Amino acid sequence: MPPDPPSAGLRPGGQRPAVLITRPEPGLTETMDAVSALGWRAVALPALRAEPVGQGPLAARGAQAVLVTSGQAVAALAGRLPPDLPMLVVGAATARRARDAGFTRVTAAGGTADALADLVLSARHAGDGALLLATAAGYGHALADRLRRNGFRVIRRRVYRVRPAMPPPAALRALLQDGGIAAALFFSAETARQFLRRLPRDLRDGLRDVRAIAISDGTAQILDAIPWRAIERAATPDQAAMLDRLGPVAAPSRRDAGPPGP
Template sequence: MARGVLVTRPEPGAAETAARLTTLGWTPILAPALRLAPRPLPHPPRAQALLLTSRAAARALTPWPIPVLAVGNATAETARAQGFAQVRAAEGDAAALAALCARTLDPADGALLLAVGAAYSLDLTALLRARGFRVIRRVVYAAAEAPGLPESAARALLGGEVSHAMFFSPRSAACSLAAISAAGLTASVAGVEALAISPRVALALEALPWRRIRVARRPDQDHLLELLGTP
């Protein structure tokens, strides 16, 4: 049985996932679909709280004294590691983060600073504004599409060495599918099980003929790895 797992998340997360896979007995095959680059935020605007929807956003920031609400536990842990002291975590998606804001914050106390990647978190912005919050979006990292599928990943797909592929966001899923198609490897995924971190990601995967698409019970890496189990 093939033990290769295609990891499509960008670095530095790809290496972290690869280490987890190796511990579980799988063979990670790195194929990051995006390349991340931080954008400095030297003078953060005044806000009652900072909202973080990804670990990439947390890593891009230099900490300052402000309450932080993170989309999930992994992002919260990264924010604490960066040096933010007051950090709370939601249950893993935009709706949960908006609900946490509604429960714990008052729109009258000031704006919310939403630190994001370019073109990300527009749905969260809409949810928060519908609840009466003023939202200040600031782009703190850029996410550029990778130039193509790595040669090692292409060889593994062509050789039938890949049993599973992990997808962490709708955009990285779409970029991965484009890279696989551009490499002429669409048929090679017929024996591969696609693992999606959320239903939105699963929807983005439907364009290719995967063996099947499965969705994590909760939108985090631990539950995505739960779908894999051990080889």
């Protein structure tokens, strides 16, 4: 079990401690609701945003399946591919988004690019046609390389772009000065990278009392570049495990609860 954060329980004046959520949409609103349900004050601080690239149908003739490594790709694919084209996706949350977008033959891997590669190698044959890898510039190279080494033809299709989205630091600075941040959630290595890249130097020491909760070892390694109270890795690469690591807000102590009523 992770240690209780120093800001657990109500802050002076009844303010709940904050949890920073650095993931973009889709997923940000869902996580905000789940974090609030645990009693925390969910604060949206998306480190990046995804924007669809291109319009019209994607060339998929002869492809045996499309590979999706991020939920950000799903919205960019809706209406651009045959809905019955087999789709192999990185994890369960992305699979739900793909089905909601109208895709009918969706199979989920275990939440990482390595797990997606394992799924392809066990469920697909290289001789059955090319694989379309729907991704953004600079992403998916390791997955494509591994599959190519195993005889697959992989065609990378850039269907979305990733842009920095960190808001001005004033709000984060105010939260840190108040001591009201208990934890920060990082759902990908890229969000961790963008967060640190755009974090003003004068705020880095202010995170010493904040727990960083990472979805993977790779994400945790990036976060290790600055001091945190602790860097905790989710047991499995999904939101449920992230929230399990976060835990609910501790009940306020009797001392913090204020004077008794009449």
